[in-house]
Amino acid sequence: MLHKYDPRSQKAGEFISHKEIMDTLDYAWANRSNTRLIDEILAKGRECKGLTHREAAVLLDCAIPEKNHEIFRLAEEIKEKIYGNRVVLFAPLYLSNYCVNGCLYCPYHAVNKHIPRKKLSQDEIRQEVTALQDMGHKRLALEAGEHPVMNPIEYVLESIQTIYGIRHKNGAIRRVNVNIAATTVENYRKLKEAGIGTYVLFQETYNREDYERLHPWGPKSDYAYHTEAMDRAMQGGIDDVGLGVLFGLSLYRYDFVGLLMHAEHLEAAYGVGPHTISVPRLCKADDIDPRKFKGGIDDETFAKVVACIRVAVPYTGIIVSTRESPEVRERVLRLGVSQISAASKTSVGGYAGEAAEDTSQFERHDTRSVDEIVRWLMELGYIPSFCTACYREGRTGEVFMGIAKSGNIHLRCQPNALMTLKEYLMDYASPVTKEVGEAFVREEVGKIPVERLREITLRYLGRIESGERDLRV
Ligand code: SF4
Ligand code: SF4
Numbered sequence: 459m460l461h462k463y464d465p466r467s468q469k470a471g472e473f474i475s476h477k478e479i480m481d482t483l484d485y486a487w488a489n490r491s492n493t494r495l496i497d498e499i500l501a502k503g504r505e506c507k508g509l510t511h512r513e514a515a516v517l518l519d520c521a522i523p524e525k526n527h528e529i530f531r532l533a534e535e536i537k538e539k540i541y542g543n544r545v546v547l548f549a550p551l552y553l554s555n556y557c558v559n560g561c562l563y564c565p566y567h568a569v570n571k572h573i574p575r576k577k578l579s580q581d582e583i584r585q586e587v588t589a590l591q592d593m594g595h596k597r598l599a600l601e602a603g604e605h606p607v608m609n610p611i612e613y614v615l616e617s618i619q620t621i622y623g624i625r626h627k628n629g630a631i632r633r634v635n636v637n638i639a640a641t642t643v644e645n646y647r648k649l650k651e652a653g654i655g656t657y658v659l660f661q662e663t664y665n666r667e668d669y670e671r672l673h674p675w676g677p678k679s680d681y682a683y684h685t686e687a688m689d690r691a692m693q694g695g696i697d698d699v700g701l702g703v704l705f706g707l708s709l710y711r712y713d714f715v716g717l718l719m720h721a722e723h724l725e726a727a728y729g730v731g732p733h734t735i736s737v738p739r740l741c742k743a744d745d746i747d748p749r750k751f752k753g754g755i756d757d758e759t760f761a762k763v764v765a766c767i768r769v770a771v772p773y774t775g776i777i778v779s780t781r782e783s784p785e786v787r788e789r790v791l792r793l794g795v796s797q798i799s800a801a802s803k804t805s806v807g808g809y810a811g812e813a814a815e816d817t818s819q820f821e822r823h824d825t826r827s828v829d830e831i832v833r834w835l836m837e838l839g840y841i842p843s844f845c846t847a848c849y850r851e852g853r854t855g856e857v858f859m860g861i862a863k864s865g866n867i868h869l870r871c872q873p874n875a876l877m878t879l880k881e882y883l884m885d886y887a888s889p890v891t892k893e894v895g896e897a898f899v900r901e902e903v904g905k906i907p908v909e910r911l912r913e914i915t916l917r918y919l920g921r922i923e924s925g926e927r928d929l930r931v
Pocket of ligand 1: 561567602
């Protein structure tokens with residue numbers, strides 16, 4: 459059937475229907491000043507049960523200043539209610555920038571001849587991970603270009619095993635999320651068996667026409683295969699998946715709706731929505747000039763996008779990278795972002811000090827150290843968290859969503875955030891951060907609302923003080 463829209467279908471053209479997106483955009487635009495409808499949507503949003511893509515699109519297009527103010531306030535309330543004041547920290551680890559694809563927006567595209575190509579050996583991975591552990595990181599996102607010869611699945615699996623096996627002083631990487639090219643059900647099964655956390659794959663853009671223009675050759679040029687990757691990941695047993703678009707490639711309103719339709723599809727077809735949504739904006743890089751793309755969004759629009767995602771999918775973590783400046787990060791943290799990368803190097807081999815920055819995938823606008831970010835977060839009233847507890851306690855997929863939707867996940871996040879912060883303060887913090895942090899932890903423990911949890915946390919903090927590590931609830 460022409461223009462069939464079916465969120466349960468496993469065909470990309472049916473769960474991401476171009477016609478449904480265009481109809482949604484018309485509907486949203488026509489209702490951008492419809493106070494009654496916007497009030498109804500806001501009231502539904504307040505129940506923390508999420509919104510449909512149509513409802514969320516109306517909020518995104520809302521042209522009434524007071525209502526926009528309410529949308530931002532509601533996003534802040536939902537963020538606070540569901541996630542509390544913890545902010546999870548992670549770092550990307552680039553394994554290899556060999557790539558056979560031709561993505562027009564990425565410097566790793568196959569025909570870029572000025573960028574040095576590099577693939578980390580297992581020894582180099584050990585050096586990188588040791589450097590990351592020395593910064594205090596516990597959670598990584600693995601990144602690699604698509605290259606069947608240089609970066610086969612066996613290389614990725616071996617690298618994951620290497621990373622989990624590295625113990626350096628009190629350090630350990632406790633959760634490895636993986637961002638590699640769309641692959642087969644069988645390969646997703648192998649990734650699951652290797653113990654990955656979230657499988658992350660950015661759609662880049664949901665607009666098929668733009669997608670095909672931006673990916674002129676290579677395996678990634680197959681829109682349907684790429685868009686159906688999360689279905690194969692779910693079939694391979696991976697139940698935590700992370701979506702994202704690269705804002706700036708196509709029209710942001712289109713991609714906003716596509717992203718939410720993709721989330722609805724995962725929920726309808728597999729009973730579990732995306733674990734995370736990333737909101738990168740196109741950045742300058744070698745051979746890449748963001749001005750050449752048509753859909754760049756300013757900071758205000760970016761903040762609105764984050765706020766509307768927060769209201770639309772309250773239980774999905776939102777991730778912002780070091781592509782954004784400290785000022786923008788501060789704003790979107792209030793509006794719904796729950797995870798940020800810290801002290802990232804976006805080059806292959808960047809942490810151990812060997813790599814030249816000219817292998818970077820994108821320019822970073824937040825170059826602060828982990829220590830500076832930890833202190834900055836505490837000064838803003840957030841608990842910097844290195845927590846990986848849910849994945850390690852088997853709270854993934856539907857089980858995780860069940861706890862999250864009961865509205866109780868923050869009861870675990872808060873103690874775990876404080877315990878992992880305490881570990882950081884003991885093992886890695888500078889004297890000034892340690893001083894600020896110890897007082898901050900004492901104050902925050904007192905705010906844990908459930909007495910039993912408060913007592914456990916205090917007891918565990920004492921055990922961490924005495925040298926134990928990796929305690930969690
Ligand atoms: Fe390769 Fe990914 Fe860059 Fe495309 S975005 S060129 S697939 S590394
Ligand atoms: Fe994430 Fe679970 Fe830790 Fe909360 S308790 S920060 S949801 S891993």
